[in-house]
Amino acid sequence: MEAGWPITAVYFGPLAVWVYWRYARRTSPRWLDEQGLRSPPDHPKWVTTAIGVSHCGAGCTLALGILFQYWALAPMRGLNFRDGIRSAAKADVLSLTAFEIGLFGWMAIMVFVLFPSSPLHPTTPVYWFLMQIGMILGFATSWPANVWLIRKGIKEVM
Secondary structure, three states, X not given: OOOHHHHXXXXXXXXXXXXXXXXXXXXXXXXXXXXXXXXXXOOOHHHHHHHHHHHHHHHHHHOOHHHHHHHHHHHHHOOOHHHHHHHHHHHHHHHHHHHHHXXXXXXXXXXXXXXXXXXXXOOXXXXXXXXXXXXXXXXXXXXXXXXXXXHOOOOOOO
């Protein structure tokens, strides 16, 4: 999960950095080892969900969603590759779909409503600013799916 935080910070900025330093860093094996702890301290449910959603968003951003989930899930559950991929797909298909609904929905609004006559290009800062908004909206639309997946035990608490 450590790799997901720099990606989340790209679109969520200082808020992602704060959540990482305040909560998520405390779940890393390195931090636990430095503190002499076996398991991370408890944190609020919203933090658990935010960590799961940021993991989903990072996987979506890299176009490696299910593999990204596999790398987190398989070691936690001690799964072989086949079972790990199957569990990762169960955990991530709904989450990634919900994330992409927010992101692609925003992109459709950008193309068809906000800029129909002069499409934005990836070479402009406005395009990337609006993409940040899309990623934040994807984060928001993925939140309920992640709450449900975590509650049902399909997705691991991170």
